[in-house]
Amino acid sequence: MDIFIQQVINGLVLGSIYALVALGYTMVYGIMGLINFAHGEVVMIGAMVALTVISMLSDSGLPGIVIALIGLGAALPVCMGTGFAIERIAYRPLRRAPKLAPLITAIGVSIVLQNLAMLIWGRNYHAFPPILPTSEHEIFGATITGLQIAIIVIAALMMAGLILLVQRTKLGRAMRATAENPPIAQLMGVDINRVISLTFVIGSALAAVAGLMVSANYSIAHYYMGFILGLKAFTAAVLGGIGNIAGAMLGGILLGLIESLGAGYIGDLTGGFLGSHYQDVFAFFVLICVLVFRPSGLVGEKVAERA
Amino acid sequence: MIDFAALKRDRRAALAATAGLGVLLALAPFLIGAAAGATWLRILDFALLYIMLALGLNIVVGFAGLLDMGYIAFYGVGAYLYALLASPHFGLHWPVWAILPTGALVAGLFGVLLGAPTLRLRGDYLAIVTLGFGEIIRIFLNNLNAPINITNGPQGISGIDPIHFGSVSLAKPIDIFGFSLPSLHAYYYLFLLLALGIVFVTIRLENSRIGRAWVAIREDEIAAKACGINTRNIKLLAFAMGASFGGVAGGLFAGFQAFVSPESFSLMESVMVLCMVVLGGMGNIFGVILGGALLTILPEVFRHSAGPVQQAIFGKVLLDPEALRMLLFGLALIVVMLYRPAGLWPSTRRRQEFKGSAA
Amino acid sequence: MPFSRVTRMSLAVAAALALAACGDKKEEPAAQAAAPATPAAQPEVTVKLGHIAPLTGPQAHLGKDNENGARLAVDELNAKGLEIGGAKVKFELLAEDDQADPKQGTIVAQKLVDAKVNGVIGHLNSGTTLPASKIYADAGIPQISGSATNPKYTQQGFATAFRVMANDVQQGHALGEFAAQAIKAKTVAIIDDRTAYGQGLADEFEKAVLANGGKVLAREFTNDKATDFAAILTKIKSKKPEVVFYGGMDSQGGPMVKQLKSLGLKSVFLTGDGGCTPELIKLAGAAAEGQYCSLPGVPLEKMAGGKEFGDKFTAKYGQIQLYAPYVYDSVMVMADAMKRANSVEPAKYLPEIGKTEYQGVTSKIVFDGNGDLKNGAISLYQVKDGKWEYLQTIGGDAAADAAAPAGDKK
Known part of the structure; x- marks a missing residue:
């Protein structure tokens, strides 16, 4: 039983990490209907910047949590600037272009960011300095670290904050108006360029937080880490219903649980025929089944009947 | 430059252009081989393979408007089928003329397999499901070495028979009337022949009832259904046709490389083929050909120039040439799309749509 | 009208061919640019060694490490000033990136063959080494890999394929x-x-x-x-x-x-x-x-010249990642065979590689009939x-x- 609880905890932690990244995806998608494929790379930039600053300060004698916050403080503006620039350069000129055009520029941006990071930070893997206390807690015979609890809490807080932002603030109203119909929103006095820029900046700030948490939890960062993370988060966002903030959280947690329980029990379920190497197959299979019965994700809105 | 209007008007000029093209295509390997060496010939061979892939994907994405991000799976299916049927792995040595059609058929079946559960999905939801499908196929290829060894797992299958017709193998220079045709040249002609075949089929399809039905679905699925188009069958047909082209290209790849392993069929490859289609000009066969050739050749041009050009300008290599090569490639994708949002050579219909919506 | 289509297509293909032709145009100044770098003051031959590993993508850190190992070996050989066949020998390293992709592996292999390299060190991955080994074998160019461990690599019956590392x-x-x-x-x-x-x-x-x-x-x-x-x-x-x-x-x-x-x-x-x-x-x-x-192999400290290698490498390129010592040995084995054959011609020195008995920094290198390391020791x-x-150390x-x-x- 404690093994099962441990697997559920593993899934929750992994799922919260996916959710952290997926929130940024879904936010941009919700407003613009655009898959920001470069989002994973922004997460990577956040992780690398934070790690560089934290490595420099790790011997300074400051308490770990302060160093981590300084690292985050450095990563936030860099990521926000990157997100702002990406939107300005690669997406804004294509707002009225065929739908796949921004997808290709996003892939281009992704390749550029990856190789820039390789030039700046080198090709080696970077170890995250052990500045945060690794306190372990026991829950029903299963273990969880303080950092992992923090990840789950931060993911939930960010989701709640985003929902509040979108539903309760003036900016949120402008965002929803832009999502609904950009030209009409503009006629109603919404500065849609500003709203979209802000959306990217906020999404990138989330990416900075996600980057720090991911690299701290696995104590590793690398210029290539964004690709897989972005892919998983995108899957999670679609599973929940892309564009829906609560859906991203739900999809992330679900994907984490599916992967974790899949890896743990798929062998027993199939009588040893399939092992943990089919973990991703299992995850995609669940995704396909969900989408077959709910073609717009678990809590997503019905897709408009036009292309 | 060539006067387009004159070509359209004048049948004789058109014939002359066609003949000129034919001669150019026939002589290309010798010209390029002599001027630039076998490397560029090999790149040209790969460009032809990717053109076939891009044309196949174009049917799904360009004609029918279904965003497929797992297309490389069909390439993998074709390649592995060739590898299994013509290698020491199972001790089978089927002839090429039997394998390639089988590959097309099996890949087509996989296309239907992918299409069937995704009929209700659109846009980005379809994209993620096809992406997942592509990954599922790759994971199976990577893991089916146990409990029964089918694909030999991550080790891949080596020692695959080169493409051969009877006793004439394309892997060795072929003697024709005392004239020796090098292996890369022979592969070029074979690939060219099949690529032309695919172009021909695609052109005929585009102007057929089926082709118009695909366009109707792309433009408005509900209206298409209302017009009496069996959208289910037509969509499945798009998946199957596209997949079968991929299967043929995959078989050729396996014979050409004499080795297949799952890493050749990664998600990034699917993304690259999609880039070829979109960057070249979705829905326009000639644009797609251009896109396929461009995205195969461009990274190689950067590879050959990234270091030496820096050397020539600055007197030393300032930036790591390999990183620079990929940087330039990424930038090229961005710049082309910014200046030609509908692709380098959009189809006339798309161009009009774009103008209409932008105005 | 079908003709207009055909003509449009001819343009597409012509453009593609023109692109391919562009590629080689850019290549030519490259060759010229490289030429002045080797002043031909005294009779000397330039021996081109190719090195291939992924330099971009997720395994780039290992690829660069391999390349650095080869560079160090080439620099040392040049500093020593070998004489082979009566001429002074200058080694030149052509480093290429295969992105760990089998397709690109064959393209860069062909590029090296076209550049008429005297030998090839690499590739890093078995997946790229296997298809490329056929191209080297057809061209008769010796290949030594310092890290491809798939047993199939040396079992294909190619006389040109060697590795200086124990296989899986x-x-x-x-x-x-x-x-x-x-x-x-x-x-x-x-x-x-x-x-x-x-x-x-x-x-x-x-x-x-x-x-x-x-x-x-x-x-x-x-x-x-x-x-x-x-x-x-x-x-x-x-x-x-x-x-x-x-x-x-x-x-x-x-x-x-x-x-x-x-x-x-x-x-x-x-x-x-x-x-x-x-x-x-x-x-x-x-x-x-x-x-x-x-x-x-055997720990660096235990080998003659091993510690020296480690210090030199660290001073020049930073910490050894993984396979650099093996790649270093690969280059040295190749140079050693050239010395014994008294020729840098692949056809002449290839048989000598098989007869290698070389004390490398990773182990004593002796090949078996396939080109595998004989009695590979594991530490x-x-x-x-x-x-x-x-x-x-076992075995x-x-x-x-x-x-x-x-x-x-x-």
């Missing part, structure tokens, strides 16, 4: 023996990363464990880009094995060791050469203490005080030879 079978076998005999483990769990390297090694390890009477309690899998291993480690925890073996690289091994400890597993961790790096200790932190790994290490410490006459410094052959 040899290493997996030694690791299995070590687990059973030295650690005295009766039960093991095995994880691999589903790459050709990781799976090959793990399969051989499993065989060796079973042959030594051990039991495999769990066989789990991950991939070479993963960072989260909690689920499979939790499953392994429930089976309580004495040893957890991982076939894969340090970038996964490090976080895996860390998670293994934080989940409270009591098992010891054992891995192959891919994880036998300082990087793994850095990534795993304190959790690395007491874990084991293996590395083909085992354990983390003590945050450093890999040498424990013992290979090389170990015995290594004790006696090998005179002038360095």
Whole structure:
């Protein structure tokens, strides 16, 4: 039983990490209907910047949590600037272009960011300095670290904050108006360029937080880490219903649980025929089944009947 | 430059252009081989393979408007089928003329397999499901070495028979009337022949009832259904046709490389083929050909120039040439799309749509 | 009208061909630019050695490390000023990137063949080495890989294919023996990363464990880009094995060791050469203490010139990642064969490679009929005080030879 609880905890932690990244995806998608494929790379930039600053300060004698916050403080503006620039350069000129055009520029941006990071930070893997206390807690015979609890809490807080932002603030109203119909929103006095820029900046700030948490939890960062993370988060966002903030959280947690329980029990379920190497197959299979019965994700809105 | 209007008007000029093209295509390997060496010939061979892939994907994405991000799976299916049927792995040595059609058929079946559960999905939801499908196929290829060894797992299958017709193998220079045709040249002609075949089929399809039905679905699925188009069958047909082209290209790849392993069929490859289609000009066969050739050749041009050009300008290599090569490639994708949002050579219909919506 | 289509198509193809032609135009100034770099003051021959490894993408750190190993060897050879066949020899390294992609592997292989290289060092991955080896074999160019461990590479019957590293079978076998005999483990769990390297090694390890009477309690899998291993480690925890073996690289091994400890597993961790790096200790932190790994060959400190190599490399390029010493040896073996054949012509010195008896920095290099390392020795290490410490060497006459410094052959 404690093994099962441990697997559920593993899934929750992994799922919260996916959710952290997926929130940024879904936010941009919700407003613009655009898959920001470069989002994973922004997460990577956040992780690398934070790690560089934290490595420099790790011997300074400051308490770990302060160093981590300084690292985050450095990563936030860099990521926000990157997100702002990406939107300005690669997406804004294509707002009225065929739908796949921004997808290709996003892939281009992704390749550029990856190789820039390789030039700046080198090709080696970077170890995250052990500045945060690794306190372990026991829950029903299963273990969880303080950092992992923090990840789950931060993911939930960010989701709640985003929902509040979108539903309760003036900016949120402008965002929803832009999502609904950009030209009409503009006629109603919404500065849609500003709203979209802000959306990217906020999404990138989330990416900075996600980057720090991911690299701290696995104590590793690398210029290539964004690709897989972005892919998983995108899957999670679609599973929940892309564009829906609560859906991203739900999809992330679900994907984490599916992967974790899949890896743990798929062998027993199939009588040893399939092992943990089919973990991703299992995850995609669940995704396909969900989408077959709910073609717009678990809590997503019905897709408009036009292309 | 060539006067387009004159070509359209004048049948004789058109014939002359066609003949000129034919001669150019026939002589290309010798010209390029002599001027630039076998490397560029090999790149040209790969460009032809990717053109076939891009044309196949174009049917799904360009004609029918279904965003497929797992297309490389069909390439993998074709390649592995060739590898299994013509290698020491199972001790089978089927002839090429039997394998390639089988590959097309099996890949087509996989296309239907992918299409069937995704009929209700659109846009980005379809994209993620096809992406997942592509990954599922790759994971199976990577893991089916146990409990029964089918694909030999991550080790891949080596020692695959080169493409051969009877006793004439394309892997060795072929003697024709005392004239020796090098292996890369022979592969070029074979690939060219099949690529032309695919172009021909695609052109005929585009102007057929089926082709118009695909366009109707792309433009408005509900209206298409209302017009009496069996959208289910037509969509499945798009998946199957596209997949079968991929299967043929995959078989050729396996014979050409004499080795297949799952890493050749990664998600990034699917993304690259999609880039070829979109960057070249979705829905326009000639644009797609251009896109396929461009995205195969461009990274190689950067590879050959990234270091030496820096050397020539600055007197030393300032930036790591390999990183620079990929940087330039990424930038090229961005710049082309910014200046030609509908692709380098959009189809006339798309161009009009774009103008209409932008105005 | 069908004709207009055909003409439009002709333009598309013409454009594509023009592009291909553009490529070679840019290549020509490259050749010219390279020429002035080698002033031909006295009679000297330039020997071009090709080196191929992934320099972009997720394995770029290993690829660059390999390239640096080859560069160091080439610089040393040039500084020494070899004379072969009466002419002074200048070595030149053509380093290429294959992105660990088999297709690009064959393209760059062809590029090297076109550039008329005298020999090829590489590739890093088995997946790119296998299809490329055929191109080198057809061109008669000798190829020595310092890191491709797939047994198939040397079993294809190519006279040009060599490797200076124990293959998966040899290493997996030694690791299995070590687990059973030295650690005295009766039960093991095995994880691999589903790459050709990781799976090959793990399969051989499993065989060796079973042959030594051990039991495999769990066989789990991950991939070479993963960072989260909690689920499979939790499953392994429930089976309580004495040893957890991982076939894969340090970038996964490090976080895996860390998670293994934080989940409270009591098992010891054992891995192959891919994880036998300082990087793994850095990534795993304190959790690395007491874990084991293996590395083909003999420790650098024990070899004549080994320590010197290590110091020089570190001073020039920073820490050795993994395979740089093997690649360094590969270049030296090739140069040694050229010296003995008194020729830099591939056809003339190729037979000499097979007769190599060279005291390298990783082991004594002698090839068997296939081009594999004869009696490849495997050394085992354990983390003590945050450093890999040498424990013992399994197999290979090389170990015995290594004790006696090998005179002038360095």
